[in-house]
Amino acid sequence: MLSDAGLGDQSFSDAGFKGLEEARDELNISFDYREIKDAKTYEKRLEELVNQGNDVVIGLGFSMQEAIETVAKKFPDQTFLLIDSESELPNVHSVTFKEEEGSYLIGVIAGMKTKSHVVGFVGGVDVPLIRKFEKGFTEGVKKVNPKAKVISTFAGSFDDDKKGMQIAKYMIKQKADYIYPAAGFTGVGVLNEAQKSGIYTFGVDSDQFYLAEKAVVTSMLKRVDVAVYNIAKELVKTGKLSEKKTQLGIKEEGIDTAPIRVITLTSAETDKLNEFRRHISEGTIQIQP
Known part of the structure; x- marks a missing residue:
């Protein structure tokens, strides 16, 4: 789920969405998404994605944390991924960057x-x-x-x-x-x-x-696109996420310069x-x- 500026920001959100598109095209996965600017509807939209039966529900952006954690408590058997912030809940995995x-x-x-x-x-x-x-x-x-x-x-x-x-x-x-x-x-x-x-x-x-x-x-x-793609690749290969918290920097090729x-x-x-x-x-x- 995308928050804040959403698609068309030509930056963070677009990069994350690119990773999903590449995973769809190369790994044959399917995905749905919600583009939300009103924080009051975050939880409702996240629950929609859970009820669709998605293997992982992704919150793209630190502003998603509160809503993801609220919904994750309601659905303890659902796996969530929070990008750009960390959560201590057992069913919420995190990817952050240096x-x-x-x-x-x-x-x-x-x-x-x-x-x-x-x-x-x-x-x-x-x-x-x-x-x-x-x-x-x-x-x-x-x-x-x-x-x-x-x-x-x-x-x-x-x-x-x-x-x-x-x-x-x-x-x-x-x-x-x-x-x-x-x-x-x-x-x-x-x-x-x-x-x-x-x-x-x-x-x-x-x-x-x-x-x-x-x-x-x-x-x-x-490299939000790479992070999202690699998550999808791991899901296809193993059916689950192995790391609770992942932090990517220059050494891990998650940060670079053009x-x-x-x-x-x-x-x-x-x-x-x-x-x-x-x-x-x-x-x-x-x-x-």
Whole structure:
């Protein structure tokens, strides 16, 4: 079940749905879904999916947790999967990501390439999950450019591209020349304004280069599609989910970055970026969210 911005956010929700479509096409599974924006109806829609006899009911997004846990208590024999948050209920499995790791690499790029020494971060809703993006980005910037200033603003929404444009305009007036949004469809507004204003920006969750091909340097890839596909693959193979809690980062290939476009890194900058990636994968660099 999809919540918040839902399909068409060109980011998190679309990535998760892509994984379901690939599983349908390649593994011959069938699925149904609900796209809900009113939190008051989450439980009702989840119960509909349970009553259909689905092997697993997936809640895509941290905002689904309360509803999933309420419904999971009513249906203790039903398996649920919560993506982007963790539950302690025995019949709710969880997949989370180390967003701070990929965001750190985005910050390294911004810190190395900024000319104004001012960069921006735009979050959707101010919750611990989005703070992980902010923390990783800020630490990456400061690691390579201690003098840089990081402007951080939360839009309060994941589905307001106009608000994203307004925030980007404000940051650009403050001389930000690289802006990193972690804000769903709100972030698409940031990408559009960055391109319009001639500065640089970054995609999030999926490769968003095609949304602003003159501005998107790279994207922090959160492989929700891979996670969903692998869950479906395990179900087809074994009929159940083996892991109660799964956390995916760079080492586990759940977090990555898209190809660098629009700008060019020097060989020394490329080596430095690859070195940070290796240290994160090996655990010698740890970002505490």
